[in-house]
Amino acid sequence: MECTASRRLFNEVIVPNYSPSPIIPVRGAGSHLWDQEDKEYIDFAGGIAVNALGHCHPELVQALHKQSQKLWHLSNAWTNEPALKLAEQLTKATFAQQAYFSNSGAEANEAALKLARKYAKDHFDPEKTEIIAFDNSFHGRTLLTVSTGGQPKYCKGFEPLPGDITHLPYNDLASVEYHISNKTCAVIVEPIQGEGGVIPAEPLFLEGLRTLCTQHNALLIFDEIQTGMGRTGNLFAYQNYEVIPDILTSAKALGCGIPIGAMLTTKAIAESFTIGSHGSTYGGNPLVCAVASKAFELINDPVVLSGVKQRQRMFQSKLELFNQKIGLFSHIRTEGLLIGCELQKKWHGKAPALKQLAEQEGVMVLTAGPNILRLAPSLIIPPKDISQGLEHLTTAMLALKMDF
Numbered sequence: 402m403e404c405t406a407s408r409r410l411f412n413e414v415i416v417p418n419y420s421p422s423p424i425i426p427v428r429g430a431g432s433h434l435w436d437q438e439d440k441e442y443i444d445f446a447g448g449i450a451v452n453a454l455g456h457c458h459p460e461l462v463q464a465l466h467k468q469s470q471k472l473w474h475l476s477n478a479w480t481n482e483p484a485l486k487l488a489e490q491l492t493k494a495t496f497a498q499q500a501y502f503s504n505s506g507a508e509a510n511e512a513a514l515k516l517a518r519k520y521a522k523d524h525f526d527p528e529k530t531e532i533i534a535f536d537n538s539f540h541g542r543t544l545l546t547v548s549t550g551g552q553p554k555y556c557k558g559f560e561p562l563p564g565d566i567t568h569l570p571y572n573d574l575a576s577v578e579y580h581i582s583n584k585t586c587a588v589i590v591e592p593i594q595g596e597g598g599v600i601p602a603e604p605l606f607l608e609g610l611r612t613l614c615t616q617h618n619a620l621l622i623f624d625e626i627q628t629g630m631g632r633t634g635n636l637f638a639y640q641n642y643e644v645i646p647d648i649l650t651s652a653k654a655l656g657c658g659i660p661i662g663a664m665l666t667t668k669a670i671a672e673s674f675t676i677g678s679h680g681s682t683y684g685g686n687p688l689v690c691a692v693a694s695k696a697f698e699l700i701n702d703p704v705v706l707s708g709v710k711q712r713q714r715m716f717q718s719k720l721e722l723f724n725q726k727i728g729l730f731s732h733i734r735t736e737g738l739l740i741g742c743e744l745q746k747k748w749h750g751k752a753p754a755l756k757q758l759a760e761q762e763g764v765m766v767l768t769a770g771p772n773i774l775r776l777a778p779s780l781i782i783p784p785k786d787i788s789q790g791l792e793h794l795t796t797a798m799l800a801l802k803m804d805f
């Protein structure tokens with residue numbers, strides 16, 4: 402067995418549920434990454450919408466360093482100052498009054514769905530257990546959240562799946578109207594489907610879900626794990642719509658690279674989590690909360706948030722211009738700095754090949770399924786890095802056209 406870190410070693414020692422790129426990044430700064438050979442890349446992937454402030458932001462490094470010398474972990478038998486500060490920041494800036502901290506997005510959604518079931522049993526009917534979710538959504542990989550996302554490719558082989566989850570077409574209010582009943586305890590929705598291809602909810606759809614949930618005493622859960630923390634140019638995407646959910650989940654950019662998730666809700670709903678009814682050893686530990694609290698302070702800044710919109714316009718106009726010349730994409734959707742470029746039918750299935758070519762040219766990108774190139778760069782990526790990364794991407798687009 403080889404001892405140096407390589408893709409071959411990965412194959413030897415890591416469970417084969419991922420297929421990472423052959424290159425191994427070893428350091429990052431801002432929107433730049435360097436691999437083992439010191440080759441430089443512009444990062445438009447952002448750790449899948451996590452590195453909202455780029456790599457090794459000096460103020461986050463400082464917050465991590467400072468807290469690492471004070472206190473790392475206590476468990477939930479004691480509270481801690483950074484967790485209380487972060488909960489105050491999140492609740493002051495949103496509709497929510499209380500926060501539950503987890504270690505990941507899936508766990509935040511797991512908590513939200515469990516809370517919705519418990520709330521329905523506490524206040525209404527023991528049989529009020531149905532969860533409505535939407536086709537093509539993604540809510541995580543625990544058994545409950547992967548079943549809620551419902552995509553066969555992620556659920557297959559893990560049966561029996563948790564029951565009483567109904568999947569309906571996204572943006573189809575009539576089907577929810579037809580289906581929802583007093584047995585529904587929750588409707589969970591991504592305001593913009595991220596993994597599903599950067600597909601935004603129509604305002605009337607979310608408004609209709611709000612009305613239907615209220616009518617049927619069901620809780621409306623917004624999964625903002627990918628769309629939250631400034632990604633769309635508002636702190637959370639729900640703030641772009643005139644719709645307030647009952648529960649909101651956040652993760653990814655909440656920690657900017659430190660593993661943390663949060664479930665936010667009102668006091669009246671939170672009361673259904675009584676002492677001992679749910680928990681996590683690490684959730685809300687002082688080390689992660691100190692970093693997340695600093696990240697929150699940096700992101701929840703009007704200059705950063707309006708900068709997201711400026712950068713979005715830059716991506717949109719440049720991508721459209723290149724695409725006019727190259728003609729690879731049928732749609733370019735920019736939702737703040739969550740960007741989905743859908744390949745024309747002729748190029749369907751080629752998103753992974755484009756990602757690979759882009760990497761060879763020196764820009765890291767993501768895909769969302771086989772047909773969509775997805776970008777989720779740092780919210781503060783300098784304009785010159787946008788230009789340079791897009792130049793590399795254009796070369797990759799041309800190479801794709803030549804190759805196939």
Ligand SMILES: Cc1ncc(COP(=O)(O)O)c(C=O)c1O
Pocket residue numbers: 449505506507508510539540541542591595596624625626627652653
């Ligand atoms: C909308 C959404 N929900 C939940 C998750 C799961 O988050 P995690 O991977 O941190 O468990 C993701 C991750 O991609 C996501 O995009």
